[in-house]
């Protein structure tokens with residue numbers, strides 16, 4: 001059976017002029033306050049998105065490396081920008097693939113994140129190929145080991161972070177927070193860390209409560225507890241993008257400076273060969289599952 005991979009990521013605007021349409025896509029038709037749009041454009045301007053979007057460039061590097069590692073065609077599809085997940089599905093079907101593995105470059109499942117990727121891919125395929133969708137890979141040994149290697153031996157207090165989501169996911173029994181805490185625990189155990197904690201980041205101004213604590217408040221509490229040096233390990237993301245280069249490298253860094261804390265963060269997995277091998281392991285396992293007709 002001919003196989004292919006659809007590799008999915010969040011997507012990022014290529015130019016400042018794309019930001020309003022990109023934000024509208026994220027909001028899914030719900031209204032956008034002009035001051036929130038202006039603030040987002042400014043963050044992308046300071047990120048230097050006109051030159052190159054780090055997320056889009058890294059996703060392409062990952063795609064190319066994975067294709068070589070697997071010896072299978074790999075097509076990129078973005079949830080909120082181009083190339084769309086539907087375009088990737090069409091290209092995979094046109095390549096003759098009868099079986100497609102869908103993998104999101106985000107390790108933890110939530111109905112508010114991964115389910116949306118799955119829905120877009122399923123709708124686009126419309127039964128034209130058999131789909132093997134990877135729901136989550138938060139405890140994949142290669143991923144845990146890669147992060148453990150980046151924090152092992154530090155004398156800093158390690159703060160694991162991930163994108164926050166509206167608090168209402170908990171009442172709905174969503175596994176997101178538990179999976180994040182489990183990745184953090186596994187990494188801390190593998191790296192034999194003495195001192196670590198977890199916080200959320202990148203909350204959006206949607207007017208409802210989001211999961212906390214937020215990293216900015218959390219830095220205040222760890223500082224009050226006597227911590228002087230923090231190493232941030234963003235377990236919920238795998239590449240450099242706005243949420244890393246702005247929310248952590250600018251906002252959290254400014255907060256740390258105010259508090260007199262030394263703050264560093266790990267290098268993201270990006271297209272590190274060890275990370276590509278881990279993704280390939282997940283995909284080989286997924287594609288080797290016998291088809292149920």
Ligand code: FEC
Nearest residue numbers: 010011012013026027055106113163204205206241242243
């Ligand atoms: O570098 C880039 O251009 C893209 C960076 C980026 C990543 C990312 C990942 C996740 N998000 C998740 C959930 C939400 C929810 C909302 C939301 C809003 C935004 C906005 C931008 C944005 N997100 Fe994002 N997210 C990235 C960027 N995200 C920009 C809109 C402006 C703002 O709030 O700053 C709220 C939607 C709403 O308004 O209703 C919810 C989750 C992830 C991690 C999983 C994944 O990568 O899919 C969860 C990267």
